[in-house]
Amino acid sequence: MSAGGFDPQIIQDFLTECGELLEGLEGDLVSLESSPTDPDLLNQIFRALHTVKGSASFLALTNLVAIAHAAETALNAARTGRAVVDRPCMNMLLQTVDLLARQFQQLSAGEDLEAPDPALVEGLTAFGEGREAGAADTQTPAQAAAGTAPDGPLGARTTPIDLPADKMALVEFLAPDIRQTLDTINDSLVALANPDSRREAGEALAAASDDLVRSVDFFEFEPVTRLSTSLRDAASNIEDADEDAIAQIRPRLTALSLLLTLQADGIEQATLYDWPTDALIERLALVCAGKPLDEAHSLPADTDAEGALAFDGVLSGRPELADSPELKLADDASAEAAQGEDRGAKRPGAKQVIEQTIRVEVGRLESLMNLVGELVLQKNRVAALARRVGAAQKGDNDLCEQINASAEDLDRVTGDLQLAVMRTRMQPLDKIFGRYPRLIRDLADKTGKKINLKIVGGDTEVDKSVIEALGDPLVHLMRNSADHGLETPEQRGAAAKSPEGTIVLEASNQGSHVRILVRDDGRGLDRARIASKAVERGLATREEVDALPDRDVFRFIFEAGFSTVEQVSDLSGRGVGMDVVRTNIGKLNGSIDVSSTPGQGTTFTISIPLTVAIMQAMMVRVADEIYAIPLDNVVEILRPSDEMIYSIGDSPVLKTRGSVLPLISAFDAFEYPPERRTETPFVVILSVNERQIGLRVSELIGQQEIVIKPLEAVGRAGPLSGATVRDDGGVSLIIDASGLIRAAEGRKTPELQRAA
């Protein structure tokens, strides 16, 4: 059944809200696997599924409700201690999450939802009911026999259930739902007797009965709604009740619960029961509102639920004591007064949940971010103008100072604003890290390896766009570690390592950057194999490769089409991965590097800026053009003397502080025609992943905060990562340091490589 006929906004809300629950669900399930009896975890998972199911049934998403219900049944068994989630059950639960995710996608695409695999539903239900899957359903005949009496239990009037077809299809889920909730309610009612656990029990009762009201509400079964609403209202006020009041409340609540149990049975027979419950409900409301009952209406001590039913006239049809019209009126009035008072006085102080977050469309944040970007540009222009005014104005110092002060204020406010807007877009890395335990679990299953995933620093926050773009590269790195990096338990045993391999995913803040490590304790990279592959693919000659240090050899794995694994596996090893990883991270203005020790493991280090939109840059002039260099890449700026520069082979190098760096001229890198070349007295030393290079430029202009704009519309371009608007309104191109270094290395001679 599709969700046709519902407001798209409602469906969108459902997708957003339940999508979040679903994201959490997967991680929780994987954690559950290592501690299968953790009650908090079980409850959390159960609740999430329950909410998804409840919202879905409101939207009449039958196929979604069916699978969620089955999973809920299984979890309920685990939650109540009747069963322990074992591996087969976990597999089914994870399949459920996958199915739900697919159904969400289908819903969002406006397609019909796929029906769950009957075997899966049956498997989960069987687990929940503590029987073997496929065993005969023994419940139905018994149930059918039980409730065919013409008159309802406890003298109830009966009404057949009559509903439109789409709701009718969902009714079958209602009865088990009510029973499950009632289980919780009954537990709380028992706990309520004990003053020590009363507060907690009251809260649990309020939550459960609220659930109940919501489940029932959809079907508009008046008698059921009346009972459950009364239960909820009583429960929400129970905390403040004293011992005497509890003695009046508890039996009546238990009575309500009993009646609801009967209703659940009735609903299975498509029948609703109706009892004369007015007196019961009224008296309950009175006590809960803190009004003592007349003695005539007070239950004798130690009355049980059935006693209460009889006392309040539910069974006989009349309350046990004289029910004069006057008395009833008085009751009504005081009940109303009590309720009014309750509303007026208690609500504000009571558990009022104030919403601390709002949902904002990403598009709005993006446009806000763009506007801030514009503002930063304008701020830069104002600052530049203020400087010019300062330089030009000789007479009116006061005006000049005011302009400068104003420009400084603008600068500060803009900075704060920019930070604030950036923060709205920041999200913890856990958002993607949360998916990986499942990934590793599946990889471990497929490869037959034992893998322990450690996640550190998942609360590190980065820009939303960074989060999104990081997901795939990280998946690839982890697959790579699991598939190629880690050895099988036997191989690990032979190498005297613990049979379980470890992959560590670690994030940390490094100033304006976030560093993410993917580290495994596997076999390490095979230098010889990578080297021969590099030679084979013509990336370098044998002599060149032999001269390179390990880390430079390892970097070949980031080249396109480079895979040393002969056997292409299902998981990775198609040789299309690492270069894509590097490309994607490069698009975020980030960098990736690898280090490895044979037999001890491999570490990938990713460094990405917190945000992709704004950065600090060094502005340099090259003849008559001005370029921006990301400040993060700038190590040092110097004006070398002639003896610091000499040539190795045909290539110039710069000797500084004992190291020798390749030196390239910006004129070469950016294709200046000979007639436009001038002097380049300055050298900017650029560094990416500890690889350094000197870039010769004409002049240094200074540091500036720049807003990065894409250069894509141009088509191909040199080693540039974008463009920006300068404070004079002109356009400067942003130098891509890693591209520049790669381009320079491509031209390198063997001698130079040694020198580097």
Place this chain on the structure above:
Amino acid sequence: MNENLSITDKSGPQGEHGGDDQLQLVTFEVAGEEFAVDILAVQEINRMMALTRVPQSPPEVEGVINLRGKIIPVLDLRKRFGLDASERTEHNRIVVVEVHGRVIGFIVDRVHEVLRIPSSIVEPAPQMVCSINSEFIAGVGKLEDRLLILLDLSRLFDARMVDETQTSSVAA
């Protein structure tokens, strides 16, 4: 800098875009020939401004400009047509158009006018109408005293450059 206003003024009091059989065109001159594009494709027309050269970009890309905070590429139409570049004069203009969602500027020798012509006088391009590749030509408008070459902007700017964008992003 922005000359939109003066242009729309010229289109006369009836000011709206032509009906089914009317075309409203912006006409301009490149290398002595008169060209025209649909006015709806034109966002604005600017005087020449400083271009920022982009190293290793396709040869016809003259550079990029800052169009109110947005960086857009500017092409030299002469080079795109495979003609020799000429000296810049005060008449040079940058015509900013939107083609398939991309904003691109191109340099013309001078902008003439906004013109309304009946679509009936537009004929398919003959093989050799002028010095430029006929695949860029959407049709030829025969006016009383002259010929107007209607450019097909999507062919002129799209296929090739989009391809290059893709390959460059893979190689990046």
